[in-house]
Every structure is written in structure tokens, then in C-alpha cells.
Amino acid sequence: MGSGTRGARAVARTAGAMAAGAVAAVTAARALRGPGRANRSRTAGPDRGDRWQVVTVDRPPERVLPGGRRPEPLRRLGDGVDVALRPAPGGRGTELAARSAGGGPLTGPAAHLVGDDPGLLIRETLRQVKQLAETGELLRPDRSPLDGPARG
């Protein structure tokens, strides 16, 4: 692998790989709602998806939900989630919260992705929103031999 040929190959591979990382957008049909603390009772036992999952994003609210719109990773969940945000104390940015809409199981496209733990999908999605706001892109793992041959 000579360094002289790596540059051109790398540009082509990078462009292809980054395009492949994009996911089709899903229009959000549900307006943002706050995490109404009093409107839900919770019984002991495993979460059924009604707990708010929260990440703190080290950016101001307008950088987390630009124009008040849900960014791509959240749009992917369709109208299956409620989303809320508020400033984090101590100048730590913004607390971004999400949970399955109405406290029930996720619906729509998200229902096919969730598996046994709806919180896991929502947490992962929130982390993606956070990472995009903080670093500008989603960190990708090294290619595994299981991924098949590289394109480009």
C-alpha cells in the first residue's frame, strides 16, 4: 500500500461511505410536547417505554433542534415519540428528552427497530442527535471483514 496512491482512493471511498450513512427522512407528525410529570403513573417493574430517556447536549437548544424541527435521527422514529428539551443547569448545554408517544409501545417505523427494549433505541437515537450537534457527524466504526468489500 503505497502512500502515493492512497489519497485519490481515499476521497472516492469516503464520499461513498458517507453517502451510504444517510437515512431516508420520516416526517414528524407529532408536535413537541413537554415531559408532563403529573400525567402518568408508573408501577414498579421493568420500563415499558414510558420513561423519558435524556441526554445532555453540550450545545444551546437552537443547535440541538434547529428551527424547532427534529433532526434526522429523531425523524427516523416517525411520530412514535414525544420529544422535549430544556436548558441544562450549570451551563452544560441542553437536556434533550424523548419517550414513546403516550407511554405505549412505539408505533410506525420505530416499532420494527425497537426489539425488547424501547429505551435502547431512543437512547441510541438521542446519542446520535447529540453527536451530530457536538461533532458534526456520526462516528463510524472501522470496516469489519463481515461488512464485505469496500465500494469505490
Add this chain to the structure above:
Amino acid sequence: MRALCWLGADGLGVREVPDPELRNSSDAIVRVRRSSTCGADLPLLGGRGPSLTVGDVLGHEFLGDVVEVGPGVRRHRVGDRVVVCAVVSCGSCWYCRQGRYACCDNGSTGTAVAEQAWGQPVGGCYGQPRSAGGFAGSHAEYVRVPYADVGAFAVPDPVDDDRAVFASDAVPTGWLGAELGEVCPGDVVAVWGAGAVGQMTAQAALLRGAARVVVIDRYPDRLRSAERHVGAETLDYRVTDVVAELRERSGGRGPDVCVEAVGMAWDGTGSRSLADLFAAAGRAGAVPDRPIAVREAVHACRKGGTVVVLGTFTGFVDTFPLGAVMHKGLTVRSSRQHGQRWIPMLLDRMARGEIDTGHLATHRLPLEQGAHGYDLFRERADGCLRAVFTP
């Protein structure tokens, strides 16, 4: 390219693997000049911690030449000789902005595994199992460096490769030990472990003005190395009552700062405890870590002193002397290293000769002898402090 891979029951061997590629705009590709063994690799090879997959490439302490950069890289260009921090961190999250790079929110792609193991995701590391990070190791001809502007640092000309490679991990981890201990002029500092990290901790403590630094180990060649190259006092725990000796050398008080730089010391003997059984229930053959040196550090430390844990522990520990921590008012601190914070300063100190790493690479080997290198390192054979590979 060639890389030193984990081959399951067959151990380690060099295999052809796909070249790394730019996967994010902030990536660089580095052609590896030197890549060192590290004690943190041994739990992986011993089947502890996250499970390796056949073909995983080991190694996280390295330097090399930049041969490609992504469009978002600003600080490096092709041809730069760089040392790369073993911890992968974004430089943009709240933790990174506080200088706590090892706690980075965005440095790993294995967040589900980290969440299960640690409760929260932490910064990434090269050469970990794919399930626990996603970044191939540096025992290879080439390695991908994410967040290259944050984690790669140009090496000053006076610092040669065999010295500079340890600025990746051992030197910043040692610096961390002295920093977490808040070592002050006049302090008595005890360091368990005379390996590379232990010696670098002792050196950092002396640079911060410690009056006495005592390094504890059982390998005579390592103890001699700590005396000769660092200027530390030493104790051989096989022939000395360490706690009594430290008490005597600290005026009866006990050391102000006790640093554990050993990691796991499981020898497979002894009775099985509740923690053993709990761990074994989760995975066949699993046993909890045995923090023997940490226990001794807690007992030796003066009242109100600080115990620092640097060793790589992979899970639960058993029989931890929490009562002594409480009744003596100890502060216990631990972390992986925040090298992005210190590496430029440490490289400058290395260039000026204030930090000496020239003696750490006791065995320089080609990649093809990687399995032999790990045998030497694991067994501390032939005076091996570190086996360093040249791909």
C-alpha cells in the same frame, strides 16, 4: 496489509487484513512506525473483559506517519510524524472541554456494550474488541485515527521513535497518576508496579516535587530499572513487609499518595467468594478481579491520603477494604488517561530530557514476532518491560 491478529485458540499471528479507510471527515490514516505491548492487552488475551473476535487487531500505544487525511482535518498533513493518544475522544463534548478526555461522550461506537458494562459510554480505545469500540489496533502497518486533530500530536525531532511511542499511553497514564494524587513538594509517594506505567508515575511524582518515591514490585530487573532510570527507591514485596517498610520510610505516617499501577493480579488460586460466583454465573470461567495491590495501598496510605487506581480492571473486584477507606478518610481516585490534555507538554519534557523513556522498549521486534513479544511481556521474561513492534 499485515496485522497482528487474535486467532482464538491459536493465539496471535500475523495475517493479511483489509487496509483501513477514512470513515469520517476528521479521520487520518497513519503508517505505524512503532506499536507497543501494554498491560491492558493482557486481560483481553486472557479472556477477561469484552470478548475478542477472531481477526481482531490488538495494540493501542503507537506512533507513525500520516499518509491520508479526511477533509475535516486541519492540524495534520501527509508526512507528519505523530504520536497518537491511545484513548479516542471527540474534543467537542462537555467532558473533553473539561479536559476529561477519557470520559468522552462521542469517542466510541460500542455504546451498548459500555452502557451495560460501565453504566455509561466512555471514550474509545484502539485495539479493543469490535463490540467494545469499533477501532482496529495499531499492531499493523496502518491504522485509522478518528478525530485526528484531537488525538494525534506532532513529535519533536529530538524525540526518536523508540522514546516517543510511550507518549501515546504509558507517559500520560503515569502523569495522570501523579495528578490524581495531587502530589505536592515534600510528599512521600508509593507506587505499586515497576512496569512502564509505574515508572512513569514515579517520574511524574518526582517532577512534581515528591520528597521520596518508593516503587514496589517483585521482579529484580524492573526494580533495578526504576532505581537506575527514574531515581526511585524500591521494595521487593516477596522479601519485605511492604506496609511496615512504607510506614518506617514515611515517619510512621504512611505515604501521602499511594498509586496502584499493576492491574489485575489473578493467579487462579484461593477460595471462591460470592463475587466469584456472581461473575461465574454471567460467563463460564469468569472470575472477579483481585485488587491485591489496591488493598495493600489502602492499608499503607496515611490517614486522609489519596489512593489512585491506574491498573486495568475489567469488572467486579472482591474483598475491597471499604472500612479502611472510610475510617482513615481516604480519597480514592481512578481514571483512564486524558492524554490529549498533556501529550504536547510531555513531548516537550521528553525533548528536554526531563522524562526518560529510552529504557522502556527492552525488546524491539518485527510484527511477525508479535506472539513471542507478548509471551516475553506476559511472563516478564528476559527483563522485558515492553515489547515494541516495528510493522
